[in-house]
Amino acid sequence: MRALLLLAILACGFAQACKNEVPNYRVTSTDGKVRSRAALVGKPTIFLFMKLGCPANPEAIPRFNRLATSLKGKVDVVGIINADLATAKKFAREMKITFPLLPDAKKTLIKGFGAKRSLEMTYSAPKSGLAKYPKVWDGYSRSMLQEVLDGIGHHGFKLPKIAIPYFPIEKRGGCMY
Numbered sequence: 001m002r003a004l005l006l007l008a009i010l011a012c013g014f015a016q017a018c019k020n021e022v023p024n025y026r027v028t029s030t031d032g033k034v035r036s037r038a039a040l041v042g043k044p045t046i047f048l049f050m051k052l053g054c055p056a057n058p059e060a061i062p063r064f065n066r067l068a069t070s071l072k073g074k075v076d077v078v079g080i081i082n083a084d085l086a087t088a089k090k091f092a093r094e095m096k097i098t099f100p101l102l103p104d105a106k107k108t109l110i111k112g113f114g115a116k117r118s119l120e121m122t123y124s125a126p127k128s129g130l131a132k133y134p135k136v137w138d139g140y141s142r143s144m145l146q147e148v149l150d151g152i153g154h155h156g157f158k159l160p161k162i163a164i165p166y167f168p169i170e171k172r173g174g175c176m177y
Contacts, residue, residue: 019132020113020114020132020133020134020135021130021131021132022037022040022112022113022124022130022131022132022133023037023108023109023112023113024036024037025037025102025108025109025112027102027103027104027109028085028103029078029100029101029102029103030085030088030089030092030097030100030101030103031100033100035078035100035102037131038131040124040126040131041126041127041128041129041131042126042127042128043075043076044074044075044076044123044124044125044152044155044157045075045076045077045078045123045124045125046067046071046075046076046077046078046121046122046123046148046152047078047079047080047113047121047122047123047124047133048060048064048077048078048079048080048099048119048120048121048140049079049080049081049110049113049115049117049118049119049120049121049136049174050079050080050081050082050101050118050119050174051081051082051117051118051174051175051177052081052082052083052087052091053175054118054119054174054175055175056118056119056172056173056174056175057095057118057119057174058095059172060119060140060172060174061095061096061097062166063140063166063167064077064079064097064099065096065097065098065099066166067145067162067164067167068098068099069098070160070162071159071160071162074157074158074159074160075123075152075157075159076099076100077099078099078100078101078102079097079099079100079101079102080101080102080104080109080110080113080115081101081102081103081104082104082105082107082110082177083103083104083105084103084105085103087103087105088101088102088103089101107177110177113133113136114136115136115177116136116138116176116177117138117139117173117174117175117176117177118173118174118175118177119139119140119172119173119174120136120137120138120139120140120173120174121136121137121140121144121145121148122134122135122136122137122148123148123151123152125151125152125155125157126155127155127156134151138171138173139171139172139173139174140167140168140171140172140173141167141168141169141170141171141172142164142165142167142168142169143169144171145164145167146164149162
C-alpha cells in the first residue's frame, strides 16, 4: 500500500500529488486550432501564464520561444493570456511569439489554474483519464523548468535532452493579475 502511494506521488512529479484538475475549456488559439482539456490526454503541455502589457514579457518570450522549438513534437508550449482572440493575435505578432496563445479575457482559465501573476507556469501530462496538473510554479528559472521537465518525464513521456542555459538561474516573474 505504501509503495503504491509513493508511486502515485512520484508519477505526478516530486511529491506533488496531481489533485488539481485542469479547468475545462474549449478555445480557439492564436494559431487557429481549437484546443481543449480533452485534447491534452496523451500530449504533455507546458502552460505559461501571460498578462497583456506586463513589462517582464519581452525578456521571457524569447526564452519560451526557444523552449517551444526545442520540445517541438514532444511537448506543447502554450501561453494563456488575459485578452480576447484578436488582441492575443496582435500581441503574438508584435512580440514575435512562436507558440500558441489561448485567449482568456475573463481570466477563467487563469483563475481556474490559480495563477496569480504573469510568467508563472505549470504542466499537464496525462497518458489517459482526466488532465491534471501538480502545481503552478510562481515564476520561471532554470531549476523550475527542470522540475517541470522532470515531472513530465515521470509520467512516462520521453523527452529529448535539451540544454536550458538561456533560462535564468534566479527566479523571474511578471505582473500581478
